[in-house]
Amino acid sequence: MDFGNFLAALTPLNLAVAMFGVVAGTLIGSIPGLTATMAVAVLVPISFSMAPETALILLGAIYTGAIYGGAYAAILLNTPGTPSAIATTFDGYPLAKRGKGDLAVAIACFSSVFGGLVGAFALLFLAPPLASVALAFGPVEYFWLSIFGLSLIASLSEGNLMMGLAGGALGMIMSTVGVAEISADIRLTFGSHTMISGFEVVGAMIGLYCIPVLIDMCSTGEKHLKITGDVAKMPILSAARITFNSKFNLIRSSIIGTLVGILPGAGGSVAGLVAYTEAKRTAKPHQRFGEGEPDGIIATESANNATVGGGFIPTLVLGIPGTPPDAVILGALMVQGVRTGPELFQSNGSIVYTFIYGLLIATVLMLPIGLIIGRYAYKSIVTIPKAVLVPTVGFMTIIGTYAIRNSISDVVVMLCLGVFGWLISKYGFSASPIVLGLILGPIAEQGFVQAWTIGAAVNNLPGMFFGRPLSQAIIAFTLISLILPWYLSRKKQIKVDT
C-alpha cells in the first residue's frame, strides 16, 4: 500500500471511470427493482476491455452509488430502491411528507459518504484481521443474528405488538414458499409451477411499499409531498450540521455496517436494520423515531454504505463474496484472468490497493454527485404533476419487478401484494414486519437447520446453540433490546402511578 498505488488510482481514466460508475450506480439504484447486484451485473461487460484495477474501480463505484441511490425512492416514494434502504423509509418518508424531502436526501448523502469512507478505510487498514470475523460466524450465529433482526418488529410496532408479530409470521411463511434453498424441498406451492420460484423479496417489497403510496396518490387531490422551502435550493448546510451533530450515531452505525458487511450471507438490508434498531434503542427522549427523525436516516444510510467496503474484505482476502454484488465482481475478475482468493493480496497487491484507493475516491465523489442528482430527484418528484408522476412510477415498478428475474408472474405477485398492502394499511397494519420476515426468515431457517445438523452430529445441541461466546453476545443484545424498552416504560408508569 504505497503512495504509487494512490497515484495510480488518480489517473484521468480511473477518475473518469469512478465518476461514471457513481453516476450510473446512483441512477440505476434509484429505480425500485434495479438493485445494486443488477446494476453491477448489467455493466460488467463494459469492464472486460479495461485493465483489472480500472474494471474494479468501475464496478466498486457502481456498487456504492447504487446503494446510495436506493435512498431516493425510499425517502420520496416510501419505496426502498434497493433492499439496503428498507429502514430509510421508516423516517425518510415521514420527513419528506412533512415537506423536508430535500433535507432528508441531503442527510442521506452525507451519511452515505461517511459510512462509505469508514468501510473503505477498514478495507484499507484492517482487511486481514477483519476477514477472520467472517469465518468466526457459523450457522448458529447467523440464526441468532436473524432473531436479533426480527426483534426489531417489537420496536417497530409499539402499541400493536400482536399485529407486528402476525405480520412477521406471515412474512416468514411467505419466505418458505417454493424450492427451499438448502433442503431442496418444494413447499407450499399447491401444485402451481409459478409458485416454485417463491416470493421474490425485491418485488414483494415494491408491491408492499410502493403500490399503497400510488393508490393513495390517486385517491387524494392534494400534492404528493408538501413543499416548505425553496425547491431550487438544497439545504446542504443544515443537512451537514444535523448529520455531523450525530457523531456517535454516525460512527456506531458505520461500524455496524462494516461488520455486518463482512459477514457473507447478511448484507446491506440487515446492516441498515441493525443500525436502525440500535439508533432507536439509544434514542434521546425528544426523538421520535418513525415520524421523521433524521437519526433514523443517518443510521441506515451510513450503515448500508459501510457494507460496501466491509463486503470487499472477505471478497478480496478470502475469495468469498461478502454480498451478492461482490459475487458478480469476483466473477468479473476471474474473466479478466486474475486469480482471486487468499493469494490475491500477495500476487496482485498493486491491483488491490489501487482499487481500494479508487473506491475511496469514488466515495468522496459521491458527495457532489449525490447532492446534484438528489436535488434533481427531489425537484422532479415534487414538481411533476400527479397525472405524470403516478404512471411514471407505476411503469417503473413493473419494469423493475420484471427485470429482477425476467418473470411476468413476479409482476402479478407484486401487484397483488400491493393491493393487499394498501388494504392492511387501512387497518393499521404496517408492511415492514412482513418484509422483515421475508428477508430474515430464510437466514434464520438455514442457520437453524445447519446448526442443528452439526450439533446433533457432535452430540452437543445445547452447546451448539447456547455455548458459543459469539452466540451468547448476540443473544444478550437481543434480550436487552427486547426487555429494556419494556422495563423503561414500566418504570415510567410506576412513577406516574405513585
Added chain:
Amino acid sequence: MLIKKIAKHTAMLTMAAAVSMSASSTYADSVNYIIPFGPGGESDISARIQQSFYKEKFGDDLVISYKPGGGGAAGWASLNGLNGDGQTIMGVNLPHIVIKPAQKDVGFTTDGIHTFYMFHYTPDAIVVVADSPYQTLQDLIDDAKSKPGGVVMSGSGKASANNLAQIKFDKMADINTTYVSFKGTGASTAALLGEQVTAQWGYTSVGAKQGKAVRMLAVAMEARHPLFPDVPTFKELGYDMVGGAYRGIALPSSASAETVTTWSNRIGEINADPAFRKKMINGGFALLDIDASQMAEFMKERTTEYLMDARAAGLIK
C-alpha cells in the same frame, strides 16, 4: 407551459425506462444467453468467459440475462416456450435437470430439455483446511470409521452434485459422514475455512481459489487436474468416482436440426481455443466436449446414475 412540462417529464420517463430496459433487453442481432440462476455463480462466470470469445469469433454479442427461481426450475420450465430461431440459448446444469423433475412436477422434464453441448464440469473434490490432521483420503476414512456420523462435511445444496458425491463415496468407502447443506459453494467454503465443519465436499474450483489455505484430498476426475498435479484422483485411490457439476447449453425444442448443429459447432470452437481453455483451467474448471451427437448417450448414462444414487439415499421416491 403545461405541454413543455409534460414533454420534459416524458423525456425523463423515457430515460428511466431505457435504463430499466437495458437490464432485460435483447438487441437485434445479438444472442440472448439465459442463465437460470442469479449473477455471480459459477454458471454465470463460465458464461462470461465464453462471452468475449463468442464476440471475437462470430462477431455478434452474446447478451447474458438471468432468470433465477426454484433452483433453476423457473428458467427450464420456460425454455421450450421461447423462440427456436437460434437467437436464444439457455444454460443447463447437471444433476439439477435430472433431480428436480424426479422430485415433483416442476414444469419441465429431463427429456424435454434439448441440450446441445456439455462444455465443462467442476469436478467433485474433498477439501480440508491447510492445518487439518487429514493428510490423505485414508486419514479421513479412518476417522469416519472410528466415529460414525461424527465427521461433518459442508457442501452446496441438497440433492446436488456435492450431496450425491457424498452419498456415493460414503457407500463406496463404507463410512457414514454428516452432510450439511449450504447456500452455494461460497458459503460452504466459508464454513470450511472457519472450521465450522471437518471437511468440505467441494470442487476443484475451490482449490483453485483458495490455494495454500486448503488441501484437496482427492478429485473426481479421470486423470489429475493440470492445476493440481499432486492431488490424486479417487480412481487412483481405488474409488471409481468421476463427476461433478456439469454445465451445458440448450436450445428450445422448436429449434431446427440445422440450428442445433450450428450451435454445437460454435461452442465446440470456443472450447477448442487455447486461450479459453487456459482461463477455464486456471479457474479450476475441467473442460468437456460432449457435442450434440454424443448427448443422448451421455445423458442416459448420467441420468441412470443420478437417479439410482438419489433413490438409494431417499432424496427422491
